Amino acid sequence: MELPGYEIQEVLGQGGFATVYRARQLAVGREVALKVDSRVLSTPRDRQRFLREVTAAGQLSGHPHVVPVYDAGVLADNRPYMVLELCPGGSLGDRLHRQGPLPLKEARDIGVGLADAVAAAHAAGVLHRDIKPGNVMVNRYGGVALTDFGLAAMPRPGHELSVTREALTPAYAPPEAFHLAEPTPAGDVYSLAATVYALLRGCPPHYPDDGTQLSLAELIVRHTWPYPALPGVPAALNSVLRHAVASDPAQRLSDAGAFRDALAAVDLDDPDTVEAGAGGFGPVLGMTTVPSYRDASPSPYTQPRDAALPYGGAPPPVRDAGRTTAAVGPGGDGDGGRKGSRRPRLIAVLAAVAVSVSVSVTVVTYQNGQDHGGGDSRSTASPSSGATGENKAASGFGGVATTTENCPATGVDGVGGRCVATPECWSGITDISGIITVSRADCRTRHVWETFAIAPLPEDGMTNNARDLIKHPDVKALCSQQVMAESMVPGGREVADEWNVDILPPTASEWDKGLRVFRCVAAAVTQDGEKTGSQFAVQG
Template structure:
């Protein structure tokens, strides 16, 4: 049966799950192709719908994230069923790629894992849990980029519609979720680890033979460790990272999605693969050094840099401000111009609240000019007091004259004293 959704023209059905049906549709108002996911639940009360729409709005704030599907619109069909309008991904989900190609290469799985972990980290920072991470909910763009989809749907269905529990197959649900305990960040991390396991193995970790009931599946998820990935080309570091993400208790897993992403990045570095950047919040996580490899030197924040003249031995106004004050060897061991051998103490650095060298030197020069000016005025006053006769002293007696034929001694310069 074709859904009647106001503002959209449904073109064809492109997918179906336990809780919803996905259609390719044409949004008439904006003339574009979208994916309409209509929840196949019977009735949803007003409180559930408000919470569902609130989570969709929070997801809309994350639409700028490169690995989160953009939610374009939410509402209800004419029959009263909730729907989500999302950007259309023509290459489908990871399950479609698995069906076409089989298990994915290790490098592709690590790259998808890092980017999806970044999407989960950004989601958790908005205090929202995804609750339904699985290969069906990771879509592929036309450029091969993974994008996490379907936020808030699992919470709506689990809380207000118990008629679909038989259609629910908990291959990627965390053990605490199956036990009925409230999920947390660790549940999303488990589901992502289980998703990566399926991408490498070709099927979920605890999948049983055809026709097996859900009870035996749940017992394996609750008590058995994940079986080894049946591929010889999966390195042990990769299997160890996925195994920790799928630990039975949240305390044994990675504490955050960022930590999970960093572990995947270290596995990439150990294997010599390009390390994938992960975007979350306002920064990207840079991978740390691989075990056994030296990392970059740690420089304390208080260490002097080359922009500090006292650290580099540079000069200000011709005077050395660091290193050797007499020349000799400048800071860093470079030979300089030799000067007096008398040692002089290094000038102390500026103290907080004290004027710097420039203002202090200016005050000294101004005081010297004032003293010299006062001395000149004093000498002029003494000359005037002597009546202006150059042959008399200041006290009025005649100045001694040199014998004829001799040259008078040149006047001595005024000393600094």
């Protein structure tokens, strides 16, 4: 196997239609996944399948939860190929096989990110048609991304879709697929919800816990059975999944954006929501959700906070001490957590779900970093307006002790950069429309990111949206490769020759309490994207 511009290293996997190789893209010196189709493009159907995959994946490559496509073409023997990001963490299907079900919060948050990707795909006119844990990859930084748009369909007026069962995954396919119904967005939502269900239980709905394989006839019958509720999870989460895997597409939650927002709105920490009939939804907001990406046009730095609010003037929902609450909007009471106000909102959401949700719920939750005691590790103390005096070594940075001694961040003029006095490490970053989810990690154990600088938000860049903040010149100057390299301890390059830099804006609860601080973080480009120990501890 040879391909100009690439050094083929080994076979990573082989399926019914393709072989995936580990390769090195020589021009830029990076490892990639090279997917080569096992068949030649000798029939119109094969050509259409490949062109759909390339076009669909190419349109969505900018989304943080879609595996990027770097290149595509046809080999000399007429076999098509695609060059994709290499995801050394394998798939979530692999993880389920090795470790069993995921923790509740992690599974839910993964579902939110994947639903955002599917919503973006549907907005672009693309159907995936084969969503399953095996097609959700884990990249080198611990992030998850959807891959394999091999069955992607791009419905257009007057063009018939190919409807076959030859490459469906029966365990995750919607019931209507077995009757050769035309693919729809509702089918993707079913597969997505079945995937989230499998992440929580270890197998998809209606499948035996012992992993016994079902015949196609048995599976079709089981699709008519009632939804098997997940034990020990909030009733609201079961309600969302139940409506998303309804066997009748007409009764199913068919909007991926609404599914994303309904998942995000479930309060996982309120014990009341585990009881039947309780719910953890926030208010239903009459806004249609629109996918947002980091390469979108930046917001003006001088834009006032109220002008940037995405909820028609209401502040965004706040994740505080592990509970989801909704700030007061126009005409609202702001009570998103009390029993008396939760039930009417749950009924309103489920009523919208039952009619396929013509107006999307626009609610976003935020995950604060968690320490080993389960508390909020991104502590919030005195509000900060952006001043940088020496008396702010702790209180002005949310209780985080900082220092200017032996700190390269202080050399960036006019930014007020400092170093954290005690090393800070983090898990993988999840970015959903600029809202960051990240958890604190013990630097002595395996982790992804580490803080190398901290500073007040620029006065003309008061935002907690990472995709806007990262474009500000002061943030770019501080969170740079140069400052990162100067901050690294001797021997840091022994961990990895290449390091990536990103930012952590204030969390929702920090923003709500007035904290206006951002962090610069670095991640080593290693085989699995993780490292151990601190490479940015301040030298005495």
